[in-house]
Each structure stands twice: as C-alpha cells, then as structure tokens.
Amino acid sequence: MRPLVSICVNNFNYAAFLTQAIDSALAQTYAPIEVIVVDDGSTDGSREIIAGYGDRIVPVLKSNGGQASAVNAGVARSTGAIICFLDSDDTFAPEKVARVVDAFARRDPRSRPTMVHHLLTIVGEGGGASVGRTIGRKHHSPLNLYDFAQRYGFMFYMAGPTSSLVLDRALADLLFPIPEEGIRTSADDFIVLGAALIGDLYSIDASLGCYRVHGENAWFAGNRQKPEPFRRSLDRYLNDKLAASGLRPVMWSEQSTKAWSELAGDERWRPLLAEMLAMAASERAASDHNAPAERHRRAALRLAIKGLSEAAEVDTNPDSSM
DSSP: OOOOEEEEEEESSOHHHHHHHHHHHHTOSSSSEEEEEEEESOOSSHHHHHHTTGGGSEEEEEOOOOHHHHHHHHHHHOOOSEEEEEETTOEEOTTHHHHHHHHHHHSOTTOOSEEEEEEEEEEOTTOOEEEEEEEOOOOOSSBOOHHHHHHHSOOOOOSOOGGGEEEEHHHHHHHOSOOOTTOSSOTHHHHHHHHHHHSEEEEEEEEEEEEEOOTTOTTTSSOOOOOHHHHHHHHHHHHHHHHHTTOOOOOOGGGSTHHHHHHHHOGGGGGGHHHHHHHHHHHHTOOGGGHHHHHHHHHHHHHHHHHHHHHHHTTSOGGGOO
16 A cells, blocks of 8 residues: 655745645645645735635644744644655655655665655746756765764754655654744754654655745745754754653754854854964963863864764765665
C-alpha cells in the first residue's frame, strides 16, 4: 500500500501567490495525498481563495500567531505517514511527492527517523526562473550531526527553505510541536537542526520546486542574523529534544566556536577594534609568566578554525546525495 502524504501549506497574507501554491500541491503525479492549508489570520482575501477549493483541501483557519504556530497547526491536523511543507509563496514541481516517497523507500533500513530535503529553483515575483540558480544544501546521506554538535556546541543548517523539507511521521512526532512564542519566521531552524540531531537527513540533488523572491519575503530579503532570544529558544528546544531521546544536551551556541564566525559579520566588533589591537601589542610585550594565556588564546582560535573547516566539509560530497 502506498503511504498517504500530507502537504501542509502555511499562509499569511499571500493571496497574490496562494492559488499557485495550492494548485501545485493538487497537481502532484503521486497519490494518495491530502492538502492542508493553514491560514494564519490573513486579512487580504486569502480565506476566500481557500474556500473556493471546497473539499479538495483541508482548511485550518486560525488567528495570527506566526510561522511556527501555523506549521504546528498543519502537522497537528495531518494524517499522512510523510509530511511535506509548502510556504504559500512557493510551488512544488508535479513530481516532487513521487520523488521524495521514492527517497524514503530507498533509505537505509537502519536509519533513524528521517527528513528528506531537496533543492529549489529561485524565481522572481512573477514566477520567472533565475536560470541556473537554486537554493538548498547537498551532503552525503544519511547525515546526523550529533557528534559534530558534541564537539563544537552548534551545527550548520544543512538543508533548504521550508518548502524543501519532508519528514516521516516518526520524526514529526519527535519534533513537534515547536516553540511558538516570538517565532514569527525561521521556524525551519527548529525542524532542520532538530532532525539533524535526533534523526537522519537525506538530500536529493535535484530541484523539486520553486522558491519565490519578492518584496514581502521576510527571510530572503531581511537580516538573517538571529536575535539572542531566538537563539536561546532554539538551544533550549534542541537540548530538550536531545534529553527526551536519551542523549546528552550539547547545544550552547552562544559559547560555541560558531561565535568566531558570527563575530566577523557582526558590526558590534567595531568598537572593540582599538582594544583588540592594544591587547595584541600588550601580549607581544608580555613577560614569560603570561605565555600560558597566550597559548590558550591561540589554541581556542585554532579550534574555532578547525571546527568551521570540518563543518564545511560536510557539504563537499554532493555525489553521495540521493
């Protein structure tokens, strides 16, 4: 028997794109599917569009709570063995569901609960493709980053945007619900990083949908630096999931080697430049009794560089993706 696949569309005030998203979900070559459309309190006519589909979709109408709350509502309503996520300004290729179902069928039978992801083709507001440009990550499969996180206290995001993510029910039951308070966007951080810690990731080296770039695209057009409350919430969530799975909590991103890479792009370092230069001059002139501190500083820097280098290597083997 072929597994039922749930497609969870989350929408907030994207009436201009919503029809294309829903139509792409309904046009899948694979069956059986259910299309769940969660509207997060839209005021732009989205709900009239949703009503026009009748019983072809499962509507979930809720007050505005942010992306995380919309994704939670979709997963809670879904009944499929496999769950696909679709932002309402994106679209699926007709063969997307068939390809991911095949990927699940071909995975290693010893795999942990699984997330499959793929590339997306970047398109403009009108839907025209940006030739040769895709968004997403490729890696060897299966991929689990718990050992890496144990060493360095953080992980890299090794997938694509929300519309590229697909979970089996076992993994969804472990990850959901995700935190909602203050999580207006970037809910996929919780899904992808959680999956990489307690599950296995499989990448498909193909574009199976379109990722739309437009003026209202909150993540692509905005500042991608996550604020401290978001990072604390993410660390707390991930450590809770690790503990629930019988694993040692290891996520301390504020104290991890990732801080070295983030410092380079964070303009808050500028006022410290003069002090850093003064410290360097002082260290060079320091007496021998300060040598251990200097060795410790250099060792920490080497660890940071080594950690970032090894993390980058995770993504250097596209030929082994599915």
